[in-house]
Amino acid sequence: MAKRRIRLFFPTDLITEPVVYMMGKRFEVVTNIRGGEISGDSGWLYLELAGEDDEIDRAIAWAIETGVRVDPVEGDIIAG
Amino acid sequence: MSYAKGLVCRECGEMYDLIPLHVCELCFGPLEVAYDYDAIRANISREEIERGPQTVWRYKKLLPVGDQPLVDIQTGCTPLLKADNLGRKLGLRNLYIKNDTVNPTFSFKDRPVTVAATMARSFGFDTIACASTGNLAASVAAHGAKAEMRCVVFIPSDLETSKVTNIAVYGPTLVAIRGNYDDVNRLCAEIADRYGWAFVNINLRPYYAEGSKTLAYEVAEQLGWRAPDTVIVPTASGALFTKISRGFEELSDVGLISPAKPRMGLAQAAGCAPIVSAHEANSMTIRPVKPSTIAKSLAIGNPADGYYCLKVIKETNGLAGSVTDPEIVEGMRLLAQTEGIFGETAGGVSVGVLKKMAEAGLLDPDETIVCYVTGNGLKTPEAVASALPEPMNISANIGEFDTAFAVRQQAEPILA
Numbered sequence: 001m002a003k004r005r006i007r008l009f010f011p012t013d014l015i016t017e018p019v020v021y022m023m024g025k026r027f028e029v030v031t032n033i034r035g036g037e038i039s040g041d042s043g044w045l046y047l048e049l050a051g052e053d054d055e056i057d058r059a060i061a062w063a064i065e066t067g068v069r070v071d072p073v074e075g076d077i078i079a080g
Numbered sequence: 081m082s083y084a085k086g087l088v089c090r091e092c093g094e095m096y097d098l099i100p101l102h103v104c105e106l107c108f109g110p111l112e113v114a115y116d117y118d119a120i121r122a123n124i125s126r127e128e129i130e131r132g133p134q135t136v137w138r139y140k141k142l143l144p145v146g147d148q149p150l151v152d153i154q155t156g157c158t159p160l161l162k163a164d165n166l167g168r169k170l171g172l173r174n175l176y177i178k179n180d181t182v183n184p185t186f187s188f189k190d191r192p193v194t195v196a197a198t199m200a201r202s203f204g205f206d207t208i209a210c211a212s213t214g215n216l217a218a219s220v221a222a223h224g225a226k227a228e229m230r231c232v233v234f235i236p237s238d239l240e241t242s243k244v245t246n247i248a249v250y251g252p253t254l255v256a257i258r259g260n261y262d263d264v265n266r267l268c269a270e271i272a273d274r275y276g277w278a279f280v281n282i283n284l285r286p287y288y289a290e291g292s293k294t295l296a297y298e299v300a301e302q303l304g305w306r307a308p309d310t311v312i313v314p315t316a317s318g319a320l321f322t323k324i325s326r327g328f329e330e331l332s333d334v335g336l337i338s339p340a341k342p343r344m345g346l347a348q349a350a351g352c353a354p355i356v357s358a359h360e361a362n363s364m365t366i367r368p369v370k371p372s373t374i375a376k377s378l379a380i381g382n383p384a385d386g387y388y389c390l391k392v393i394k395e396t397n398g399l400a401g402s403v404t405d406p407e408i409v410e411g412m413r414l415l416a417q418t419e420g421i422f423g424e425t426a427g428g429v430s431v432g433v434l435k436k437m438a439e440a441g442l443l444d445p446d447e448t449i450v451c452y453v454t455g456n457g458l459k460t461p462e463a464v465a466s467a468l469p470e471p472m473n474i475s476a477n478i479g480e481f482d483t484a485f486a487v488r489q490q491a492e493p494i495l496a
Contacts, residue, residue, distance in 0.1 A: 004270070005108060009368055009382075034108045035091070039365050046108040060266075069368055071262070072269030073108050075384030078236070078261065079189075079216040079281055080316055080377030080426070 002053045005034075006060065009069040010043040019068055020047065027059040028052065046073055082146030083123075087286050088114040090388070098144065100203050100278065102285040110384065111286045113144045121334045126305055129336075136191055136294040142330055143195055143294075144287050151197035151227040155183050155190035156294055160302035160450070165418040166431070170438040174448045176308070178299055179421055185222045185246075186456035187215035187377075187424070188320070192291035193280055197223035199287040200278035206230055207277040211268040214243045215377050215455055220280055221250035232277065234268050236261070246459065261371075261381075281317075289319045296327025299450050300337050307331070307340035309447035310399075312434045314426040314454055315346045315355060316378040318385030324452070325392045344398040346389055347433035349373035349425075353402040355386045360400070364390050374405045374463045375425040377455055399442060403432035411435065412457060412464045422457030428464075430454075 008019070015038060024031040029051035036045035049056050060070050087096040091109025102111055124141050132138030136156035159179045167175035183190040193216070200208050208227070210220040211234040224231030231252035235244065239256070248254055257264045272279040280288045300307055307328045313321045325344050331337045348356045351373030354366050366386035371379035383389070393400055403411065408425055411432030416422045423431070434451045437443050457464070472488055474480040 004273070005103065034106075037365070039363070042365055042367060044365070048108075069382075070266070071368070071382055072266060073103055074269060074282055074285070075386075076317065076380040076382045077265050077268045077272070077282060078211045078213060078234075078380075080213055080379065 001050055002056060003048060003050045004056050004060075005046065005048050005073045007071045007073050007075070008045045008047055008063065009071070010038075010045075011067060011069075012041045014067055015041075015043050017066070019063060019066060020045065023049075023059050023063060026062065028055045029059045082144060083115050083117075083120045083141055084113050084144035085116050086114050087111040100199075100205075100283045102283050113286050113290055115142070115144075115330075117330075117333050124334055124336065126301075126336060129301065136194060136291065136298075139294055139297045142297065142327075142334070144290055145195065145198050145202075148198065148202040151194060151201060151223050153184040153190065153194065153222060153226050155194045156298060158182050158298070160299060161419060161421070163419050163451070166415065169414070169418060170435055171445050172438055172443060172449055173446055175434075176299075176303075176448070176450045177415070177419055177421060178295065178450055178452045180295065180452065180454045181421065181423055181427070181456035185215070185218045186459060187219065188292070188295060188452075188454040189215045189219040190222075191294050192288040192319075193219040193223050195291035196278070196280040196284045196288035197227050197229075199284055200280070201227050201229065203278065205276070205278035207232060207275075209233065209272070209275075209277045209279045210281055211235075211264070211279075213239060213376055213379070214246070214459060216281065217247040217252075218250070221247050221252040224252055225250045234264075234271070236264060243459070285319075289323055292320045292323035293327035293330065295320070295452065296324045297331060300328065300331050303448065305337050307337055307342045308450040310343040310345055310443060310449045312345040312347055312430050312437070312449070312451045314375075314378055314430045314452065315348050315389065316352075316380040316383065316426075318355060318383045318389040320454070321346055322385050322388045322392055325396065341396050344392050344396045345433070345437065346393060346398065346400040347429050348400075348402045349375040349378050349408060349429050350402040350404045351375075352379050352381055354381060355383060355389050356400045356402045358386065358390055359393055366390075373408075373425075374460075375408055375429050376460070377424060377426045378429060399437060401433040401436050403429055403436065407432040407436075409464050409467045413467065415453065416457070421453060423453040424455035424457050424460045425463050426455050427453035427457065
């Protein structure tokens with residue numbers, strides 16, 4: 001079983017949506033929230049996903065489709 | 081011996097041994113190196129540093145490196161130039177340019193990479209790696225060659241040929257990845273997780289970032305062991321900005337300079353300014369952006385240290401500003417034509433933001449200001465080429481020269 005650490009960024013219109021719950025429901029992944037912050041108009045979460053690689057890929061692709069930004073916990077890795 | 085005592089989580093304070101780890105296992109917060117400052121204070125002196133090598137390694141006691149062999153390509157001790165001509169144009173009497181364009185691979189990245197490569201080898205890695213669009217890639221490849229380590233560099237598949245050459249010459253394994261920026265970014269994170277390599281700005285990030293502190297140490301030493309009043313730093317991920325601030329604090333903590341907290345000025349390109357935007361909105365949340373700027377070396381839309389930059393700006397009563405692409409080009413020309421320094425686009429960002437701040441009256445004409453220029457203009461000549469006048473084109477005939485010169489003199493006086 002693989003594990004992946006990601007950072008979700010929620011734009012204003014998605015702060016109230018149960019995205020993490022739906023991710024665990026729709027895909028065979030274990031979601032584990034490890035940190036985060038929600039302010040008035042945006043929010044972010046550190047999330048650990050455990051599952052098969054392909055299933056994690058599908059869960060991430062679905063989250064992106066819903067409008068959530070998904071990044072590695074490290075942020076942008078490709079440096080100048 | 082090393083005075084580094086471990087890694088500490090910047091969020092929850094959890095401590096770890098000095099191992100290749102960059103994210104806290106508990107809260108996923110970023111890790112940084114913790115030092116025994118009492119021991120450093122008791123064992124460091126200006127005189128000892130001044131007797132040291134003409135490289136960043138003269139500050140070894142403030143870096144996370146012990147007695148292991150260094151991976152050293154003679155980085156650092158770059159000039160701090162009193163910029164009287166540029167200062168006169170901007171109404172600043174004590175302006176300095178930290179000219180970091182003259183490092184071995186022509187950018188400041190040699191500073192963090194020499195530390196990361198040294199640590200990589202002492203941890204026993206056989207492969208050093210990074211994902212980059214230019215400066216970092218060249219530096220990692222050069223240090224990999226010097227360390228005789230295998231080197232793997234990931235680049236976007238559409239990277240310009242000239243940049244690929246600047247990396248390929250050092251002999252790394254180059255992997256060009258197709259896909260949009262976010263996909264490439266996620267893939268690199270996955271590869272870093274899966275392969276047991278020393279990814280300098282991922283699993284070695286806590287050590288890598290420490291090298292940038294030397295840009296503060298050198299400036300303080302070159303100013304006669306004092307901190308400047310204000311600095312302007314071109315900013316991408318934010319690591320350089322926060323580490324320069326930390327560097328000045330450390331010098332004060334260990335008694336090498338009088339207590340000082342320089343005002344930290346953050347400079348970004350308008351086409352990729354998530355930190356400036358958050359600062360202007362008085363928010364501590366960075367909203368990731370899609371970069372669109374000629375300053376490719378600063379094109380990080382989701383800066384890992386953005387939040388910490390905002391904290392530094394608040395704590396130092398600092399400044400933040402951005403400039404458009406035409407203003408970046410203007411900044412490059414201004415620096416070259418007043419001080420004789422050809423900086424890359426990131427240098428144009430520093431100088432452009434400096435100019436804006438001066439014109440807005442945000443800088444005291446008599447304060448000591450240091451503007452950091454972190455990469456060489458020969459890396460990005462195309463950015464400025466079209467903004468420069470064409471040469472006079474004549475045959476080998478004195479009459480033709482007389483005529484052409486007179487015409488040019490009228491249009492744009494060359495001689496006073």
